[in-house]
Amino acid sequence: MAGGHPVASGETPDLLGRAAELDRVGRLLDGARAGRPGLLVVEGEAGVGKTALLRATAARAGGFTRLTARGIESDAALPHAVLGELLAPLRALLGEVPPGQAAALAAALGWGPAGVPGDRHLVAAGTLSLLAAAAGTGPVLVVVDDLQWADRESAGAVLFAARRLHGEGVAVVVACRPGTDLATGADTVRLPGLGPEAARALLAGTVAAPVARRLADRLGGNPLALLEVAASLSPAQREGTEPLPALLSAGPALAGALEPEVAALPPGAQQAVLLLAAAYDGRAGAVAAALGRAGVDAEAALDEAEARGVVVRAGDALDFRHPLLRSLVWRRASPADRRRAHRLLAETARSGDDVVGTWHRALATTGPDEALAAQLAEVAGRARARRGYAASSAALERAAALTADAGRAAELLAAAVRDAAVGGDTARARALAGEVLRAPAPAAARAEVLHVLGRVEQDSGSVPAARDLLQAAAEPATGRTAAWVLTDLAVVQHRLGDVAGMQATAQRIAAADARDPLQRVLGAWVTGIAALHAGDPDRGRPPLREALEGMEADPELRAEPRLLPLLVLAVGWLADPLAVVPVVERRLREARALGALGVLVSVLAMTAHGRAWMLGDHPGAYADAGEAVELAEQLGYVADAAPALELLASEAAMRGRHEEAAAHLQRARALVTRAGTVAVAAHLPVHEAFCALCRGDLATAAGLLEARLTADGGAGPLGEPLGVAPVLVEAWAGLGRQAEAAALAAEYERVSRSPLPPTAALVARCRALACPDDDEAAALFERALAAHAVAPDSFETPHTRLLFGERLRRAGRRTRAREELAAAADAFAAMDLVHWARRAEEELAATGRTARPRRPLPEEPLTPQETRIAVLAAGGASNREIAAELFLSPKTVEHHLTSVYRKRGLRSRVQLARLVPPGG
Incomplete structure (x- = not known):
């Protein structure tokens, strides 16, 4: 396990030339004392003084609960090694953590049974909650040295918690070598050499x-x-x-x-430091037992190593004076001496510590050993059950090296690839995959590796590359693996707009075993989506409904988080999305309870669009998109962050925050370029055009959408025919291009096949905007409002009222205009859509009405997270319930609610419930 510092936490040398760094640390600690959390990364080369700065930090943290740990190079073999050391003093507080998170954290750290349901991110959420509980009695300092050597799960959990704490007095300081990719984007102090x-x-x-x-x-x-x-x-x-x-x-x-x-050490001390370098923990007792096994006077050897300053001791804790000494000792030893050290440690491992013993035996062995390979595979299984995917992957890789069966070795390496990817170590997954693909391998192993690589590229790399990998994986895959590969391929083809490819994939998945509920559901889903993309809704909707029904009917499928993105994507193509909203909401809650954050990124990006464009729930869309972007940034996902950013841009533009909207669009364009989907990113120009419309730049809006008419016939955000028409007609009408607006409105009415009332409302509004006759236009606007009344859209309904009111005012019907404009202004203000509310108020003033009782427009907008928390709180959820659902702490929820109350002039949840409509 990770070794702690034998030096007392309060001991610190004088730091020369570090005044600026100590000042930065002091501000971090002062913030924590005041309830402001912070994360600081100390980066520097070996020997530059990172550890000294960490000790100085701990010495200045009087009154703090101090939690310390340090990574060592062997940590990858032991699941959650650093996290277990770090959180051990807080074990008594586990009861204050939400039950699902507590069970996952206990399983990961060996405090409870393994194998509980949930994703690896649930451990990170539990870490956050445990630190928040500790901060309830005073400030907390978390110090992790040598983060570059910490097991990936531990490092990820600490950084996840640090980035999501708000309102708690938790200061997190981690030190690492340059090039460590785990803490990207964090506030960083780069330690230079002394002046x-x-x-x-x-x-x-x-x-x-x-x-x-x-x-x-x-x-x-x-x-x-x-x-x-x-x-x-x-x-x-x-x-x-x-x-x-x-x-x-x-x-x-x-x-x-x-x-x-090191060279000057006597032979016994030489053996002692080599055993310490090979050990998985920093116990003097473990090294002494191995020395005794070798016939060496353990106390004399350890005393000599300590006296010469190579190691330091504090009780049973034993460590090198500096990590460089560990590397130097190991590098100087011959391979035979290294194996002998592992063999001695294996022979003297504590009873019950079979993981450590198995690893030492594995590293002491040179030739094939089938029994040992099997034991390592068992070790991997136990690590996986505790969500220690880095440890599992390492054990499987070593097991593959110890088997003489080439086919079995490939299978073990394929499993190591899978676990590395699940654990978020995509670089390791790619490297191990290369070993499998460069040698002859069983078809199943080859298919699994290609599938994993395809998923990695799909989430955080190149979507075209993902398509190539998944197509290659489909060739050798069989059974459920083939069904999943083809389904993922269809999703990638959907993102690339590859309609012909989707048809071919649908034909291939038709051979899936219909007796298996999973294969039957995946086959129906791909068949339905492919038909809908080909423009055949009558052929596509029945299998899609069959797929959704199957996902709900089978208990195994209901519990499968990977099906949730498919369910949500399908909803966008069905005629009655309102009917499945309860199902989606329930499945989202279940995914949150499992900590399935990777699934949540893609799902929230899709639900954000669905809420905005299908349900008109713009506060909910704003919250979903904001959460999707935040999670995507923390997880390194690319493909799903872009559509969420696009929607955030539109929502920001509706709130009058045009610079923010432009920044979101710029980031979205960079991401789709990186993902290789910029050429087919139909959403992006649609959102760019809507943002231009919001800021009154009608010419830009029109130009962007005219280009979409040429590129893909003007399909809308959900692929609907001529979906760009509502915005383009409005832009053309505003520019005085009435003939073009009228022609497009007529074509939109002709091609629109959706029976949903929102579409009927938009068709009528387009015709009204393009109509030269005021009375006929008024009748069309009334028809649009009647359709809105059947399925109210929180944005489009007042948008129609605003456009209707403007037309009525220009026609001299001021009294009627005031009714529509006042209703529009109030509706926009209730949603924080400041830009549109002000436009409606300006139009209202132009009718001659200059004073009326109205809700004051908010000066400060709510953030997406504040919006989400306000909606949940207005619905009756407690702070603890909200915190558990959103992977936050109760203090963070309280912090955001306080901000909501301040921005809206509220004093209670009762007032909040009156202000926030149900569902947002």
Whole structure:
């Protein structure tokens, strides 16, 4: 397990030349004392002083609950090694964590039974809740050193929690080497070498001042290199009367200075430090037992290593003075000596610690060992049950190396690829996959690896590359694997607008085994989606309904989170989405309870569009899109973040925040370019045009949508025929291009096949905008409002009233115009749509009505997360319930609700419930 620091937490050396860094740490701690959480990453090369800064941080955290851990290079073999060390002092608070998260966290850390339902992210959510509980009694300091060596699950859980805490006094400080990709985007202090004055002060009394200056120049001010190299100099070199040795840089110089320390150790101490380098924990007892097995006087060997400053001890805790010594000791040892160290540790492993014993035996073995390979596969299974996917993947990789059966080795490596991907380590997944694909492998193993790579590319890489990989995976795949591969392929083809490809995929999946409920459901889903994309709704909707019914009828399928995105995507193509809203909401709650954040990213991006364009629930759409983007950024997903950003842009534009909208659109375009879907990203120009319409730039809106007419016939956000018509007709009408507007409105009415009232309302509104006769236009607007009344749309209904009111005012019917404009203004204001509310108020003033009782327009808009929390709170959910659902802490929920109350001038949840309509 990860080794803690044997040095007492309050012990800290004087830090020279770190005034700016200590000031930054001080501000972080002051913020935590005031209830403001923070995350700080300390980045720097080996020996530059990261650990010293962390110790100084801990020493300044008086009154804090201090939680510390450090990664070591062997952590990948043990699931949640760092997290277990870090959170051990908080175990008594587990009862304050939501039950599902508590069970997942207990399983991960070995505090409870393994195998409980849930995703790996549920462990991260439990970490957040446990830290929040600890902060209930005072500020908390979390310190993780050498994050680059922490097991991936532990590092991910700590960073996830740190980024989602708001309102709790939790300060998180992690240190890592440059190039660590886990903490991307966090507030980072990059430790440079010491400046000349600080370097000379560090070496004062050790070497002459001119020597100190030359050392500082050559070693880049690296503190550890300065001290170690200075200590290795001869007296004459220290005085400057003999030339210094040739020093190239801090790294080689530091290794060269440390090498003599290790080489000078007596044989017994040499064995002791090698055993410590090989050990999976920092217990002196474990090293002593192995030394005894080798016939070495353990106490004498350990005392010698400690006396010479190579290791430090505190009770049973044993560690190297610096991590570089561990690397140096291991590098100096021969392969045979390394294997012998592992063998001794295996023979003396504590009873019951079979994972550590198995790993040591595996690393002590050179030839094939089928029994040991099987034991490692069992170790992997236990790690997987505790959501230790990095540990599982490592065990499977080693098991593959120990089997002589090439086919079995490929199967084990394929499983290692899968677990690496599930654990979020896509670089490792790709590297292991290359080993499988470069050698002959069973068809099933090859299919699994290609499928995993396709999913990785689909989520966070290139969508065209995902298509190629999934097509290759479909060839050798059979059974359920084939059904899933073809379904994922259809989703990718949908994203690329590859209609012909979808038809071919539908033909292939028709061979799926209809006796298996999963294969039957996936086959029906692909068949339905392909037909709908081909423009044949009569052929596509029945199998799609069959798929949705099957997803609900079978208990196994109801519990499968991977089906949720398919269910939600299908809803957009059905005639009556309102009928399945309760199903989607329930499945979303179930996915949240399982911590299935990867699924939630894609689902929330889709539900955001569905709420906006099908249900007219713009507060709900705003909240869903905001949460999808936040999660996508934390998980590194690309494909699903772009559509969520597009919708956020439209929602921001409706609220008059045009610079924010432009920023969202810019990010969305960058993501679709990176994902390789920019050429077919039909959503993007539609949202760009709507944002232009909101800011009054009708010419830009028209130009963007005219290009869509040429590119794909003007399909709408959900692929509906001429879906761009409502915005384009409005833009053309505003530009005085009445003939074009009238022709498009007529064509829109002709091709529109949706029986949904919202579509009928938009058709009537388009005709009204293009109609030259005021009375006929008024009748068409009335028809549109009647259709809206059947299925109210929180935005489009007042939008129609606004356009109707403007037409009535221009026609001189001011009294009637005031009715429509006042209703529109109030509806827009209730949704925080400041831009549209002001436009309606300006039109109302133009009718001659300058004063009326009305809700004041909010000066500060709600954020997407504030909107989500306000809706849930207005629906009666408690802070703890909201926190558990959104993977936040109760204090964070309270923080956001306080902001909502302040922005809206509220004092209670009763007032909030009156302000926020049901469902948003």
